[in-house]
Amino acid sequence: xxxxxxxxxxxxxxxxxxxxxxxxxxxxxxxxxxxxxxxxxxxxxxxxxxxxxxxxxxxxxxxxxxxxxxxxxxxxxxxxxxxxxxxxxxxxxxxxxxxxxxxxxxxxxxxxxxxxxxxxxxxxxxxxxxxxxxxxxxxxxxxxxxxxxxxxxxxxxxxxxxxxxxxxxxxxxxxxxxxxxxxxxxxxxxxxxxxxxxxxxxxxxxxxxxxxxxxxxxxxxxxxxxxxxxxxxxxxxxxxxxxxxxxxxxxxxxxxxxxxxxxxxxxxxxxxxxxxxxxxxxxxxxxxxxxxxxxxxxxxxxxxxxxxxxxxxxxxxxxxxxxxxx
Numbered sequence: 001x002x003x004x005x006x007x008x009x010x011x012x013x014x015x016x017x018x019x020x021x022x023x024x025x026x027x028x029x030x031x032x033x034x035x036x037x038x039x040x041x042x043x044x045x046x047x048x049x050x051x052x053x054x055x056x057x058x059x060x061x062x063x064x065x066x067x068x069x070x071x072x073x074x075x076x077x078x079x080x081x082x083x084x085x086x087x088x089x090x091x092x093x094x095x096x097x098x099x100x101x102x103x104x105x106x107x108x109x110x111x112x113x114x115x116x117x118x119x120x121x122x123x124x125x126x127x128x129x130x131x132x133x134x135x136x137x138x139x140x141x142x143x144x145x146x147x148x149x150x151x152x153x154x155x156x157x158x159x160x161x162x163x164x165x166x167x168x169x170x171x172x173x174x175x176x177x178x179x180x181x182x183x184x185x186x187x188x189x190x191x192x193x194x195x196x197x198x199x200x201x202x203x204x205x206x207x208x209x210x211x212x213x214x215x216x217x218x219x220x221x222x223x224x225x226x227x228x229x230x231x232x233x234x235x236x237x238x239x240x241x242x243x244x245x246x247x248x249x250x251x252x253x254x255x256x257x258x259x260x261x262x263x264x265x266x267x268x269x270x271x272x273x274x275x276x277x278x279x280x281x282x283x284x285x286x287x288x289x290x291x292x293x294x295x296x297x298x299x300x301x302x303x304x305x306x307x308x309x310x311x312x313x314x315x316x317x318x319x320x321x322x323x324x325x326x
Contacts, residue, residue, distance in 0.1 A: 002123075004205065008142065008317040010135045014084075016120030016127040022081035023131045025138055027320065028067065030075030032141050036062050039137050045305040046133050048296065058086050062134060080134050084127070097282040098289050102270025126210045126299060129306045136309020139316035146315060150181035150304035153263070161301075168297055174269040176211075177300025181307045183249070183260040183315070188240055190255040190318050197253025198260075201318060205310035206264060211299050214265035218248025233258070264307055266300035 003011040007027045014021030039062045047060065060082055067078030095118055099105035104124040108116040116122055140148070156164035156175035168175045191198030199217055206215050223231050223246060233242035240257035249260035271291045280287045296302065 004208070005313065005317045007320040008139060008313065010313060012128055012131045014082075014128065014131070015117040015122040016084070016125030017122075018084060018117065018119075020081045020083050021128055021131055022063075022079065023135050025067070025078040025080075025135060027317075028073050028075070028078055028138055029142065029320075030073055032073040032138075033071060034064075034068050034073055034078075034138065034141065035071055036064060038141070039134055042133050042137050042305050042309070043130070046130065046302055048302065058082070058084065060130060078138065082130055082134075098278065098280045098287065100270060100289065100291060101276055101278050102267075124210065126296075126302075129209060129302075132208065132306055132313070133309045136305075136312045139309070139312035142316040143312065143319050145185050146312075147184045148181060148308040148312065149184075150179065150308050152177050152300050152304060153180045154178040155298050155300060165298060172273045174272045174296070175298050175300075176268040177266050177298055177303075178263055179266060179300055179303045179307050180261070180263045181304065181311060183262070183311055186249065186255045186257070186260055186315065187319075187322075187324050188255055188257040190315065190322060190324070191250065191253045193253050196318070198250050198255055198314075198318070199253060201314040202262060202311055205314050206262075206307070209264070209303065209306050209310065211267050211269070211303075212264050213267045216248075216263050217250060218261050219246040220248075220263060260311070262307065262311060264303065266303055269296050269299045 002013065003009060005027070009026040011024040011026075012021075013024070043060045043062070063081045063083070065079040065081060067074055067076045095103075095105045096109065099109070103121065105118060108122065108124055109118070120127065140146070152161055153159065155161045155177040156168055158164040164175060191201070194200075203215050206212055219226065219231065226246070231246045233244045233247050235241070236243050242256075242258055245258050245261065247256065247258070248262065249256060249258045273291075276289045276291075277286055278289050279285070
């Protein structure tokens, strides 16, 4: 399925090299100020341009087709489209015969009986994260009191991001990274004990981001090496503020008033500049594969704003359910 959410509902459409990609948002409250200019900041943060990112640069101008009148949301579904112009589909002609390792070429072909669009990864492409960011812009407007800060904390196993990128460029290979987001001013009581716990909702959305292979909240996996007395967060105010924040702002699946802390593990881009030896499905032989096209050396560099977006989408939905949206 290409839709998610209960009240704040997001539907994605489009392929990497198709005419356009976009979103339809349902459940957005009426009367929220919204214009094309509101998307500029976050969409620019997602764009490539710095060292280690793809050379494919699109205009990414949002075309708002419905749901906004005289600068305010109407309560009807909001349809936002983005044109694809800078495409080089010929770079992908050979991948039906020799699927790229680490990509969805093989699985998508099998699942959709060969009718999938393979150009640029089709509907599986990171190009679709543009749609997530756009949805996140609207979601943030539904919860204006909540703030977001995100950044790459690690790339290629190094905290010195620039050195990691230089090393990867010298080796001609791609690298992964860790992205962290800190979310503040979330009301206490958002989330449910089990299937709609705050962690469950965010984790479900996080894995919609291509290349994400892991997620942790607060102390995360390091909690397994701590004792209870070390991990427990002692209360210091009646409002629920705690001395430490190993829980990452969530207790029992419910926001506890402290900062929400989320980290994602982002794998290396599968389209590495290095030649790979893999099966050619047409010949039935192992053959070298040299991937052409324009790809990110470190896709984690472009994930911070996408992580903010998916958290905002989840929080907007839960806040609307709880009647606590802006």
